Amino acid sequence: MFESLSDKLDAALKNVKGEGRINDLNIAETMREIRRALLDADVNYDVAREFTNKVKEKVTDESVLNAVSPGQQFVKAVYDELVFLLGDVHIDLNTPKKPPMVILIAGLQGSGKTTFTGKLAKYLKSKGRSPMLAAADVYRPAAVDQLETLASQVGVPVFSIRGEDGVPLKDAVEVARRAKDEARRTGRDTLIIDTAGRLHVDEAMMKEVVEIKGAVEPDEILFVVDAMTGQDAVNTAKAFNDQLNVDGVVLTKLDGDTRGGAALSIRSVVQKPIKFASTGEKLDALTEFYPDRMAQRILGMGDVVSFVEKAQEQFDEEEAEKLQRKFRTQDFDLQDFYDQLQKIKNMGSIKDLIGMIPGVGKVMKDIDVEDDAFKHIEALVQSMTPYERANPDQINGSRRRRIAAGAGMEVQDVNGLLKQFREMKKMMKTMSRLSGKGRQASLSDLQRARGRR
Numbered sequence: 001m002f003e004s005l006s007d008k009l010d011a012a013l014k015n016v017k018g019e020g021r022i023n024d025l026n027i028a029e030t031m032r033e034i035r036r037a038l039l040d041a042d043v044n045y046d047v048a049r050e051f052t053n054k055v056k057e058k059v060t061d062e063s064v065l066n067a068v069s070p071g072q073q074f075v076k077a078v079y080d081e082l083v084f085l086l087g088d089v090h091i092d093l094n095t096p097k098k099p100p101m102v103i104l105i106a107g108l109q110g111s112g113k114t115t116f117t118g119k120l121a122k123y124l125k126s127k128g129r130s131p132m133l134a135a136a137d138v139y140r141p142a143a144v145d146q147l148e149t150l151a152s153q154v155g156v157p158v159f160s161i162r163g164e165d166g167v168p169l170k171d172a173v174e175v176a177r178r179a180k181d182e183a184r185r186t187g188r189d190t191l192i193i194d195t196a197g198r199l200h201v202d203e204a205m206m207k208e209v210v211e212i213k214g215a216v217e218p219d220e221i222l223f224v225v226d227a228m229t230g231q232d233a234v235n236t237a238k239a240f241n242d243q244l245n246v247d248g249v250v251l252t253k254l255d256g257d258t259r260g261g262a263a264l265s266i267r268s269v270v271q272k273p274i275k276f277a278s279t280g281e282k283l284d285a286l287t288e289f290y291p292d293r294m295a296q297r298i299l300g301m302g303d304v305v306s307f308v309e310k311a312q313e314q315f316d317e318e319e320a321e322k323l324q325r326k327f328r329t330q331d332f333d334l335q336d337f338y339d340q341l342q343k344i345k346n347m348g349s350i351k352d353l354i355g356m357i358p359g360v361g362k363v364m365k366d367i368d369v370e371d372d373a374f375k376h377i378e379a380l381v382q383s384m385t386p387y388e389r390a391n392p393d394q395i396n397g398s399r400r401r402r403i404a405a406g407a408g409m410e411v412q413d414v415n416g417l418l419k420q421f422r423e424m425k426k427m428m429k430t431m432s433r434l435s436g437k438g439r440q441a442s443l444s445d446l447q448r449a450r451g452r453r
């Protein structure tokens with residue numbers, strides 16, 4: 001599912017993923033590749049253009065967090081936009097007005113309506129409801145048989161009207177209306193109505209479903225669409241929605257080799273939520289549709305996304321600016337250093353964090369990194385007084401001896417920490433001067449800075 005789109009997005013983002021600095025050139029190039037990936041996946045042209053415009057706006061925004069590299073922020077922006085495109089949040093079925101809850105299933109021929117009707121019955125049954133199915137596809141006897149087979153597998157009743165010869169009564173509206181009465185009479189709290197599909201959107205079919213809608217006043221109208229049909233799916237969805245004002249969309253055959261265009265365009269073109277995704281012929285191949293989970297599957301890179309999310313939780317922008325100011329003015333002290341260490345620790349284990357650095361994860365997978373790599377530093381800072389933390393330069397010999405003893409370490413450990421801290425401060429000053437506001441310095445900046453000293 002979506003494999004080629006995933007691969008192409010991955011390739012497009014590869015160039016910026018680990019970058020310490022993004023510039024107009026690599027932004028433009030990456031945007032072009034992302035747009036091409038979307039168009040190749042058969043995403044609607046306007047949707048693809050808006051997508052890239054919004055990502056670009058986000059990554060060129062000055063307020064990029066310091067804790068993550070701009071490249072990582074880029075990946076996160078693409079992810080966020082994918083989630084938004086897919087509908088942002090999961091939308092449940094409507095809450096029924098009064099029982100029985102009536103759900104009307106509509107869609108083109110072969111889109112998977114009947115199969116979905118069976119799956120939905122099973123799903124609702126597992127949620128404690130007692131569904132009944134209505135066979136309102138009355139044109140082919142085989143259609144009623146198919147629904148009956150599915151129903152017996154799920155263990156729910158089917159309402160149909162057949163003549164003595166076994167031929168269904170050719171009045172879908174009447175079947176639907178009487179099915180609702182029957183559901184009410186037999187105490188079923190949910191009625192799912194399977195309807196006939198046509199090869200193309202045509203007037204007779206639309207007229208029939210619109211009449212069924214009028215006769216049973218459904219709580220929920222679900223439009224079923226084959227995800228493999230690409231842009232056609234979007235056009236059909238529009239046509240159905242214009243006539244029926246549907247409540248939700250069901251994407252089927254996502255297990256097939258779909259390019260993904262339908263999934264990505266439907267929501268923003270039709271403005272109706274995707275509520276379920278169907279991924280196989282078996283009755284339990286049905287999932288509630290969650291935009292964030294789908295975006296994760298399309299983009300992969302869940303590691304980078306969650307890294308940026310964690311960083312966003314731990315470091316707010318205001319604080320980041322304050323820190324930057326401190327770097328520049330050399331006010332950064334041991335207390336600030338200690339606080340930052342705590343935040344990094346809160347983001348997860350050191351090994352996990354290292355694993356999230358793009359390109360590093362695989363290499364470091366088998367290398368043991370001690371989670372308490374910072375333990376010694378922490379112990380030393382903890383045994384300092386607030387005055388000492390704020391004024392590392394004032395820590396003289398006797399203070400060093402006391403700190404070392406307090407932490408259960410040697411004076412040379414204190415010397416080492418203070419030396420490291422002085423060097424770090426020097427480097428931070430250079431970096432913050434070079435990189436301007438809000439951006440991390442790139443590797444080449446650093447090398448240049450080193451060379452100059």
Ligand SMILES: Nc1nc2c(ncn2[C@@H]2O[C@H](COP(=O)(O)OP(=O)(O)OP(=O)(O)O)[C@@H](O)[C@H]2O)c(=O)[nH]1
Pocket residue numbers: 107108109110111112113114115116137143195196197198252253254255256278279280281285
């Ligand atoms: N691989 C796969 N096949 C599916 C899925 N959903 C349905 N199918 C298959 O698609 C074919 C058509 O499914 P139906 O449920 O009969 O479609 P329909 O919309 O009821 O078709 P009509 O009643 O003829 O309009 C069947 O062979 C199903 O087994 C799915 O999610 N994945």
Ligand SMILES: [Mg+2]
Pocket residue numbers: 113114115137143194195
């Ligand atoms: Mg059918």
